[in-house]
Amino acid sequence: MNIKAAIIGMGYIGVSHLEAIRRIGFADIVAVADTNYALAKKKAEEYSIAKCYESVDDLLADPEITVVHNCTPNYIHTEINKKILKAGKHLFTEKPLATSFAETRGLIELKESKPELVAAVNFNYRMNPLVQEMKSKIQRQEIGKPYLIHGSYLQDWLLYDTDYNWRLEPEISGPSRCIADIGSHWMDMAQHITDSKITEVCADLVTVIPIRKKPTSQVETFSLNKSAEYEEKEIVTEDYGAVMFKMENGVSGVFHVSEVSAGRGCFFNIEVDGSKASMYWNQESCDQLWMGFREDDNRLIMRNPNHISAKAGEYTYLAKGHPEGWNDAFRNNIYSVYTYIAEGKKLSSDTPDFATLEEAAYILKLTEAILESSKTRSWIKIKD
Ligand SMILES: NC(=O)c1ccc[n+]([C@@H]2O[C@H](COP(=O)([O-])OP(=O)(O)OC[C@H]3O[C@@H](n4cnc5c(N)ncnc54)[C@H](O)[C@@H]3O)[C@@H](O)[C@H]2O)c1
Structure with a gap:
């Protein structure tokens, strides 16, 4: 086909x-x-x-x-x-x-x-081979019973008040910025690797730069604003968000996201701490997976297709020592969808590796609960 x-x-x-x-x-x-x-x-x-x-x-x-x-x-x-x-x-x-x-x-x-x-x-991001490996290790109980999950996604592309993009305008971007834009990826990964849903949230969202200088000409995503002509715009969406949460499997978690952290580009990291071991992965060094033990030496695993689970092996193709990165995980996601289509699979009967509309809609439910939690300064349970 x-x-x-x-x-x-x-x-x-x-x-x-x-x-x-x-x-x-x-x-x-x-x-x-x-x-x-x-x-x-x-x-x-x-x-x-x-x-x-x-x-x-x-x-x-x-x-x-x-x-x-x-x-x-x-x-x-x-x-x-x-x-x-x-x-x-x-x-x-x-x-x-x-x-x-x-x-x-x-x-x-x-x-x-x-x-x-x-x-x-x-x-x-869920299609990085070592993220799939984390999922497999949790399923095979290699880290024991998961207790905690935590991490962050940090960027600096909106650090200055002269940085501007359509994402700053809620009419175009929606009522949440940092959580909807990058926190959505973090929540998707946390839920995907643990096979569990976030069911309760408590959040603090902050607009660090309340007034920005909007250039009178258009600025491309992630490009530096060099315009001398601008108008002042009030900013109502968050530059930073911290979220504590509970999952349906009993795991407790916390993550924070920022678009104003100098030096950070795509600092997306996630750690799962279990009863036997911990695992840590960071997008900026995404060909490595750290594992931590109390009674043994810690390990830094370099991605190696010969020593990866069969499932994660579906999403890796270069030999060890040839780093796979952001573009490769991106290609893997499209490959997963296209293979599913080519094999004539149906969403009603075959659970895919890629994110479905239902999963993405649930992330929006979480995003709205996070907004409400920050506004009301309280824990919010996700309604069915
Ligand atoms: N998955 C990821 O890692 C990732 C990364 C970046 C962006 N995104 C998402 O991709 C989307 C686009 O983001 P971007 O950074 O590429 O934005 P962008 O502004 O660089 O590009 C959007 C393009 O859409 C065009 N466009 C706008 N309205 C249109 C319409 N009605 N019909 C046809 N074209 C239209 C614009 O002219 C522009 O060229 C966003 O939803 C963003 O959240 C995802």
């Missing part, structure tokens, strides 16, 4: 999708679209993509396309995701799934009415 893919939204992450699709042996990228047509055209030419559409509707009317990646800003995810499913195409959407949990209901109902389609959400 040769999958024919298209991408809507050719900004920062759209290009990562494009390059990752090109690495899948049984897929072609046949079309792109962006409201910034000049950008879409430039990328289509640069990457020799045959078709470039000005509108989402025109792209979705193309019968050659079977899978559509939605790489647009958060506020428009639901509208475009619904159109993709209605057009009878498999859906691969960026996170957060929507800007509110309520929005996700209609999308999930629509998906349920189309069981022949596959829908996936890009929680790509």
Whole structure:
């Protein structure tokens, strides 16, 4: 089967999708679209993509396309995701799934009415081979009974008041910024590797920089703002968030996220402490897994396809000593979705490794509970 893919939204992450699709042996990228047509055209030419559409509707009317990646800003995810499913195409959407949990209901109902389609959400970090290895080690009880889970996701790209991007505007990004944008990845990973849900949260969210200088011209994601012309904007979403939580399996946890921590780019780390051992993984050194013991020497495991569990082995392909990184985990997530489609699997009967709409909707439920908790200064239980 040769999958024919298209991408809507050719900004920062759209290009990562494009390059990752090109690495899948049984897929072609046949079309792109962006409201910034000049950008879409430039990328289509640069990457020799045959078709470039000005509108989402025109792209979705193309019968050659079977899978559509939605790489647009958060506020428009639901509208475009619904159109993709209605057009009878498999859906691969960026996170957060929507800007509110309520929005996700209609999308999930629509998906349920189309069981022949596959829908996936890009929680790509879970597809690092050593993250899959952590999951396997927990399942095989190598660390004993998990007691605690903790970590952080820190960045510095919004450190200065002159840093600006659409993510700072709740009308585009949603009511949460740091938690929805990067905390969502952390929560997905915590739930994925433990096979358990976060059920209660207590949070403190802080807007460190309450007034920012918005450039009068557009600034690309993660690029430095060099504009001299700006207007002052009040910021209402969080630059920092700390969250304590409880999981349904009895594990207690805590994580914090920041977009204003100097020197941090993608400092995404997670530690699980069990009754026999601890495990620690950090995205910035993602080819290594640390294991800690009380009665034995601690170990630093370097990823080695010959000594990894069979499950994690599905997501590693380079020999030891050849580091696999962010791009590889990203490719693995797309590979997982495309393989699932190619094998004709159905979400109703086969639990996938990639994140489903339901899982991503639950992350939004958690995000909303975190916002409420910080506002009311109290623990919030997640309602069914
Ligand atoms: N999974 C990850 O690791 C990861 C990393 C970065 C971004 N993201 C997610 O990807 C999404 C996009 O983020 P980004 O940083 O690439 O943003 P971006 O601003 O760089 O790119 C978004 C693109 O979408 C286009 N666009 C906007 N509205 C559109 C519409 N209605 N139809 C077609 N195109 C439209 C814009 O012109 C722009 O080119 C966000 O939801 C973000 O959370 C995920």
